[in-house]
Amino acid sequence: MDVLSDLLHRAHARNALVRQLIQRPPWALAFTGAPPLTVVAALGGHASVRLDDAGVAPVRLAPGDIALIGGAHPHTIADDPSTPPQAVIHGSRKLLVGDGVAAAGAMAGVQRSLGPRTYGDGLPGATIMLRGACELRGEAGVRLLGMLPALAVVPAQPRTRAALDLLAAEVARDEPGQDAVLHRLLDLVLVLALRAWCGGPGASVPSWHRALADPVAGEALRLLHERPAHRWTVAELAAGAGMSRAAFAARFRSMVGEPPLTYLTGWRMTLGADLLSDTDATVAAVAREVGYGDAFAFSVAFKRAHGVSPSAWRRRTR
Structure with a gap:
């Protein structure tokens, strides 16, 4: 599995929520x-899309354009940046703002359902x-999220547009397994958008x-992600690349920005942190899972990386 696929798989989006909005200007x-x-x-x-807390234009x-908002930034979607919000949405709750009667009239379309997961006025x-x-x-x-700025825009292109059209066609359906279909289509749009932006x-x-x-x-990174618990050495990675140890280490560091075993340690700490949060495995079992022979060595490396012991991390994230 390539590195980006591995990262996307492990960070897999959950509880995805997809909505379609159909609204005539002015709206926000x-x-x-x-x-x-x-x-x-x-x-x-x-x-227009604007972030309300990040000082980003x-x-x-x-x-066909796609905006990716990386981070839990409050944001406003509108017909124009100057249009004041007529409603604040927090999860499934909507709060009208502004001049009561005017706001209620302006947002009547957003409050009206046009079908499953679709809201607006639906007019020409x-x-x-x-x-x-x-x-x-x-x-x-x-x-x-470290791959993205607070706000990234992916211009329209044939591949992302095809995925968007498919997602739009499915969002208004209400059939068995619909949530699973929407989650996978949203994943597809996300992966294509990430690839295009990067x-x-x-x-x-x-x-x-x-x-x-x-x-x-790139091949060394693939191997490290494919077998993170293996006891890799620089010599073994270099031999796989057909290079001397020194030449391989210099090449890897110049491309990745850190030595190969330093990168591996960082990735193991990422995997260990998520295993501690998501499973009931003992610290010793987590240590073995990510390539450490004993819990003490893993705990020392983990505290160096995250600032707390594995047990404290588990308590905090649970």
């Missing part, structure tokens, strides 16, 4: 209590939006992601 919705990752896409018409979405000239809210899991989710001009991505395209460092 403020979302508070946002999840770690939000996907906003314009299907028809234009919209608003972005404008054209049809309306903007059609999709919004997906994703929960991410553990320290793997933290690593995934490969786009000006994207600031982690060094390890840039290293994936390198035949030497």
Whole structure:
């Protein structure tokens, strides 16, 4: 499994919520209590997305564009950045704001259901939006969010547009297994958007992601993720690349930004942290799972990485 696939699998979004909004200008919705990752896409018409706490300039979405909001930032989706919010949405709760009667009239369409998971007025000239809210899991989710700025925009392209069209077609259905279909389609949109953004001009991505395209460092990263508990040595990784130990170590460090075993330790600490949070395995069992022969050595490395002991981490995250 390649590194990005491994990270996405371990940080797998859960409790995903997908909604379609169909609204005529002027309109604006403020979302508070946002999840770690939000996907906003314009299907028809234009919209703006602005973060309400990060000092980031608003972005404008054209049809087919996707905005990725990395981090639990309260944000506003509107027809224009200057439109004041007419409602604040926190989870499934909506609070009208502004001039009572005017706000109620303006938001009547948003309050009216047009079908499963679809809200708005449905009249000609309306903007059609999709919004997906994703929960991410553990320290793997933290690593995934480290790939993104607070607000990233992926311009429309054929592959992402095809996935969006499929998600839009399914969001209004209500058939057996529909939630599972929507979760997987949202995953597809997310993966395609992440891949497109990371490969786009000006994207600031982690060094390890840039290293994936390198035949030497990329293959070593794949091996480390495929078998994190193996007792890797630099010599073994170098032999697999057909290079001397010194040449391989220099190549890996120049591409990834840290030595191979340092990277491996960091990844093991990510895996260990999530095992402590998600399972009832003993510290010794977690240590063996991530490649440590005894609990003491694992605990020392874990406290160095996370600032607390494995037991304290488990209590805190539970």
